[in-house]
Amino acid sequence: MKYLILVICLVLAAVVGKGVFFALSSPGQPENKWVYMVKEGASFNQVASELYKKNLISSELEFKIMGRISGYTTKIRTGEYALHGGMKPIEILRVISSGKSVTYPITFPEGYNMFEMAELAEKKGIATAKQFLAYCHDSQFIKTILGDNVETLEGYLFPETYQVTRSEGARGLIKLMVRRFLQVYGEVAHLAPTNGFTRHQWVILASIIEKETGYEKERGLISSVFHNRLKKNMRLQTDPTVIYGKMMQTGAPVKNITKKDLRTKNSYNTYTFRGLPKGPISNPGRAALLSAFQPDDTEFLYFVSRNDGTSKFSETLKEHNSAVRKYQLNRNNRVGKSWRDLDQD
Numbered sequence: 001m002k003y004l005i006l007v008i009c010l011v012l013a014a015v016v017g018k019g020v021f022f023a024l025s026s027p028g029q030p031e032n033k034w035v036y037m038v039k040e041g042a043s044f045n046q047v048a049s050e051l052y053k054k055n056l057i058s059s060e061l062e063f064k065i066m067g068r069i070s071g072y073t074t075k076i077r078t079g080e081y082a083l084h085g086g087m088k089p090i091e092i093l094r095v096i097s098s099g100k101s102v103t104y105p106i107t108f109p110e111g112y113n114m115f116e117m118a119e120l121a122e123k124k125g126i127a128t129a130k131q132f133l134a135y136c137h138d139s140q141f142i143k144t145i146l147g148d149n150v151e152t153l154e155g156y157l158f159p160e161t162y163q164v165t166r167s168e169g170a171r172g173l174i175k176l177m178v179r180r181f182l183q184v185y186g187e188v189a190h191l192a193p194t195n196g197f198t199r200h201q202w203v204i205l206a207s208i209i210e211k212e213t214g215y216e217k218e219r220g221l222i223s224s225v226f227h228n229r230l231k232k233n234m235r236l237q238t239d240p241t242v243i244y245g246k247m248m249q250t251g252a253p254v255k256n257i258t259k260k261d262l263r264t265k266n267s268y269n270t271y272t273f274r275g276l277p278k279g280p281i282s283n284p285g286r287a288a289l290l291s292a293f294q295p296d297d298t299e300f301l302y303f304v305s306r307n308d309g310t311s312k313f314s315e316t317l318k319e320h321n322s323a324v325r326k327y328q329l330n331r332n333n334r335v336g337k338s339w340r341d342l343d344q345d
Helices: 002-024 044-053 060-070 089-096 114-123 129-136 139-146 169-191 199-212 216-231 239-250 259-263 286-293 317-327 336-342
Strands: 033-038 079-084 104-107 161-164 302-305 311-314
Touching: 033 044, 044 060, 060 089, 079 089, 114 129, 129 169, 139 169, 161 169, 169 199, 169 286, 199 216, 199 239, 199 286, 216 286, 216 302, 216 311, 239 259, 302 317, 311 317
Parallel strands: none
Antiparallel strands: 033 079, 104 161, 302 311
């Protein structure tokens, strides 16, 4: 009997020892790296099988036993995890149960519209453009994260660099962007003059300033032109709104506009009505928001591109038309602004 007990103890010790050895050993080399995806709904057994096939563990059976004994079989979480061949099985269990997925940087430039952002999100593998735009148009989702009833999230997707996991997808990314917008807007909104503008109107104005800015030091001057025009009930007559309106009508990217486009009526074409367009035309950054709130103190009503990234500002239509003839007429690279000499407001 004593011998039997001794044998059993030795067998148990051997089993435990082997288990400990397995848990603390690694089958490969640290330089062999993988980003491993625990798919939604995957069972622990499926994960063990995939890890074994990738040579990240030396025994599928022992990994399953270790997971059951340690209680990790019910703790693994969906996500992407950075693993390598030099990791011990117990380390792998801890990582894939942590929920700390691999993140990917994605940078949205200031002035991008939601369609451009959607394309970039797809290019980076975060979400499809279709998914991204669907959330941007989802009224219930918009109300939940923004607290406002606006038609789309255009203007509220703050341009910045984000670290995002692929499992978060379009929904998670957009929530981060809107949350950042609300934070930045809250930090600078106290600078807004009390002229009766709603938040949505400020974002619309900032989005236009963002698209018209070729030289960042001119933001305040450009803002002053639009503020002065609004005060005088003049048409804003800004090309980016024409481009956005045409894009919304055709559903295709627009690079150039024509005289006909300037006269085509829609709710964005500020050559055809007075006041702000129906919604933002891009997603402005902090500087554009600040410029909307704090325009330079000028009497300027017009500006035209000098074709070098800067603009010529004018107070009168006569001065402006002279600048148009100097910088824009007979040039093919900028069609829209050459027609501002038609302004008779």
